[in-house]
Amino acid sequence: MEKKKYPSVKSDLYNGYVELPEIIRKASGILINGKRFKSFIFTTDIALIMNNDADGIMAVYPFTPHPAILEAITSVSTIPVMAGIAGGKTQGIRSANMALFAEAHGCKAVVVNAPTPIDTIGKINEVIDIPIILTVVSEYTTIEKRIKAGVDIINVSGAGRTSEIVRRLREKYPDLPIIATGGPTEKSILETIEAGANAITYTPPSNGELFSRKMMDYRAMEKDRFEDD
Numbered sequence: 145m146e147k148k149k150y151p152s153v154k155s156d157l158y159n160g161y162v163e164l165p166e167i168i169r170k171a172s173g174i175l176i177n178g179k180r181f182k183s184f185i186f187t188t189d190i191a192l193i194m195n196n197d198a199d200g201i202m203a204v205y206p207f208t209p210h211p212a213i214l215e216a217i218t219s220v221s222t223i224p225v226m227a228g229i230a231g232g233k234t235q236g237i238r239s240a241n242m243a244l245f246a247e248a249h250g251c252k253a254v255v256v257n258a259p260t261p262i263d264t265i266g267k268i269n270e271v272i273d274i275p276i277i278l279t280v281v282s283e284y285t286t287i288e289k290r291i292k293a294g295v296d297i298i299n300v301s302g303a304g305r306t307s308e309i310v311r312r313l314r315e316k317y318p319d320l321p322i323i324a325t326g327g328p329t330e331k332s333i334l335e336t337i338e339a340g341a342n343a344i345t346y347t348p349p350s351n352g353e354l355f356s357r358k359m360m361d362y363r364a365m366e367k368d369r370f371e372d373d
Contacts, residue, residue: 169183287313306326
């Protein structure tokens with residue numbers, strides 16, 4: 145079947161946005177309340193959140209979740225947000241309250257850490273209607289009871305073992321929605337998709353790296369201008 149072509153419109157000031165690897169489009173995607181997600185950009189940087197072509201934001205960070213952070217992210221994002229609500233040190237009622245706050249601010253799902261206790265997942269599941277995503281960091285993370293408690297989607301972040309963890313999960317759970325980190329290359333992303341991941345999280349270049357590229361362009365422009373004068 146011939147691949148359909150589609151028109152593209154891009155404004156002048158939006159040219160510098162972060163483009164995710166095209167290979168991610170090979171993923172099947174996950175349908176969440178009527179919207180298909182194939183790609184997630186892993187960031188809480190407001191500038192990056194406003195300038196990317198991902199399907200969604202994976203807003204997870206290594207600090208205690210706070211409503212002010214979530215409010216800032218959702219206020220600027222033009223695409224759906226999957227909100228980190230902890231589950232490691234932050235548990236119980238606080239996590240459930242954060243989940244409810246996330247839903248009230250339009251988030252499409254909440255994300256809990258691997259150590260999240262089963263009773264905390266149960267409390268979260270009681271108060272929200274949006275999906276719960278559980279981050280799995282190794283093959284030693286037990287998920288059966290967490291799925292029964294309310295987890296809807298698995299997010300695999302196993303560093304170099306990610307594709308192998310995905311493969312094992314897919315063999316055991318043929319219909320389980322799986323998001324996974326794809327790694328830095330098209331080859332590693334494709335390997336993760338072929339292992340069974342339905343969607344991919346992508347870590348963008350840092351603000352410093354992006355600025356460095358921009359400065360190189362500016363230097364070239366200044367040189368050209370100098371030679372024309």
